[in-house]
Amino acid sequence: MSLRNLLPLLLFTLASPVAAQSSDSALEHARKLLQSTPLIDGHNDLAWEIREAKGAPRDVAAYNIRTRAPKQTDLPRLAEGKVAAQFWSIYIPGEIKDSGYARVQLEQFDIARRMIARYPDRLALALTADDIERNFKQGRIASLLGMEGGHAIENSLGALRAYYELGARYMTLTHNVTLDWADAALDTARHNGLTEFGKEVVREMNRLGMLVDLSHVSPGVMSDALDVTEAPVIFSHSSARALTNHPRNVPDSILARLPKNGGVVMVTFVPAFVSPEAAAWDFENQRQWEQLKVTVSDTAERRKRSEEWKAAHPQPRATLKQVADHIEHVRDVAGVDHVGIGSDFDGIDTVPEGLEDVSKFPQLFAELIRRGWNDADLKKLAGGNLLRALRAAEATSARLRKARQPSTKTIEELDAARPRA
Numbered sequence: 001m002s003l004r005n006l007l008p009l010l011l012f013t014l015a016s017p018v019a020a021q022s023s024d025s026a027l028e029h030a031r032k033l034l035q036s037t038p039l040i041d042g043h044n045d046l047a048w049e050i051r052e053a054k055g056a057p058r059d060v061a062a063y064n065i066r067t068r069a070p071k072q073t074d075l076p077r078l079a080e081g082k083v084a085a086q087f088w089s090i091y092i093p094g095e096i097k098d099s100g101y102a103r104v105q106l107e108q109f110d111i112a113r114r115m116i117a118r119y120p121d122r123l124a125l126a127l128t129a130d131d132i133e134r135n136f137k138q139g140r141i142a143s144l145l146g147m148e149g150g151h152a153i154e155n156s157l158g159a160l161r162a163y164y165e166l167g168a169r170y171m172t173l174t175h176n177v178t179l180d181w182a183d184a185a186l187d188t189a190r191h192n193g194l195t196e197f198g199k200e201v202v203r204e205m206n207r208l209g210m211l212v213d214l215s216h217v218s219p220g221v222m223s224d225a226l227d228v229t230e231a232p233v234i235f236s237h238s239s240a241r242a243l244t245n246h247p248r249n250v251p252d253s254i255l256a257r258l259p260k261n262g263g264v265v266m267v268t269f270v271p272a273f274v275s276p277e278a279a280a281w282d283f284e285n286q287r288q289w290e291q292l293k294v295t296v297s298d299t300a301e302r303r304k305r306s307e308e309w310k311a312a313h314p315q316p317r318a319t320l321k322q323v324a325d326h327i328e329h330v331r332d333v334a335g336v337d338h339v340g341i342g343s344d345f346d347g348i349d350t351v352p353e354g355l356e357d358v359s360k361f362p363q364l365f366a367e368l369i370r371r372g373w374n375d376a377d378l379k380k381l382a383g384g385n386l387l388r389a390l391r392a393a394e395a396t397s398a399r400l401r402k403a404r405q406p407s408t409k410t411i412e413e414l415d416a417a418r419p420r421a
């Protein structure tokens with residue numbers, strides 16, 4: 001290199017601030033750390049994206065993730081993001097009116113499993129904590145299935161068991177709609193928590209070894225589930241309510257109960273759960289929409305007006321630093337043994353600044369390194385805590401399968417005496 005070429009480089013190097021250099025070393029450190037310990041993400045909605053893909057819905061071949069995919073998830077970016085294990089959400093809407101839930105739920109199992117099978121060099125179906133660790137060593141992304149939510153079992157413990165056999169390893173007890181046996185965070189509370197049948201669902205999940213996922217449920221359900229469960233619970237994608245007062249987040253009173261339970265809150269990146277300003281926008285947007293429903297009868301016109309409102313009032317951005325704040329809050333209240341990561345990529349249309357897609361996880365770890373986190377704690381956050389909780393759930397299951405038979409209880413039997421609101 002001639003001096004003439006070297007000079008601008010030299011000037012650039014001299015001019016670059018120390019902070020930028022140390023941030024690079026933090027990022028390098030983060031990447032190296034995630035090379036040696038599995039990063040487990042709690043929630044990704046790619047399977048629903050494939051179902052809804054324009055032009056070729058439900059076609060896993062057409063939705064190619066070998067190259068850049070339309071949304072936030074594909075194989076090159078998962079590799080850059082050092083993702084070692086992914087709970088692929090097999091979400092189904094609670095608002096389905098044209099059939100029971102089983103058809104859509106089975107189709108989502110089918111889509112997710114075909115997607116995993118299509119890339120055997122990069123993805124492998126995982127059913128246990130051992131599967132996660134083995135695949136991590138082999139360089140493939142351990143692919144677990146998580147159901148969202150409990151309406152899918154249609155009040156049937158037999159259906160719950162069949163879904164376990166198909167590979168489901170967690171289930172959020174509700175999604176956004178209150179069920180016959182559990183209240184949702186974003187719907188009217190009808191049961192003040194879990195009904196007797198709801199408690200039996202938790203017990204049967206414990207017996208099966210399916211993680212009880214408390215994202216999406218009301219605080220009453222969180223509390224009842226913690227009273228009943230014999231295994232650690234998880235929150236696959238929720239953040240801290242003390243920092244952002246959104247019903248989908250976890251209150252401190254629940255965080256404080258996690259050490260005894262052994263569970264994990266996998267902090268999510270959903271902007272409205274991460275940033276109070278984005279949350280306020282979310283509520284206002286919802287209010288506008290409810291108003292339009294009353295004042296504008298034409299649905300196309302209503303959508304157009306809503307889009308106009310959004311264009312005139314852009315949602316405030318959440319940031320990577322705010323996500324780090326939520327992680328630190330969960331650590332401070334629940335303890336470093338009870339925090340993990342659950343992005344919700346592909347389930348969100350807006351993303352925090354700095355966490356735009358699945359390639360950005362190392363940047364989040366770099367931020368925590370700059371805040372003084374040590375390697376042992378970072379490893380717990382990345383996946384160590386989830387592995388511990390899953391192993392404990394597996395051990396509980398092994399014990400309970402010896403102690404009791406599959407439950408044949410019905411909602412009619414258990415909740416009959418209870419007045420239905």
Ligand SMILES: [Zn+2]
Pocket residue numbers: 148216237347
């Ligand atoms: Zn969700």
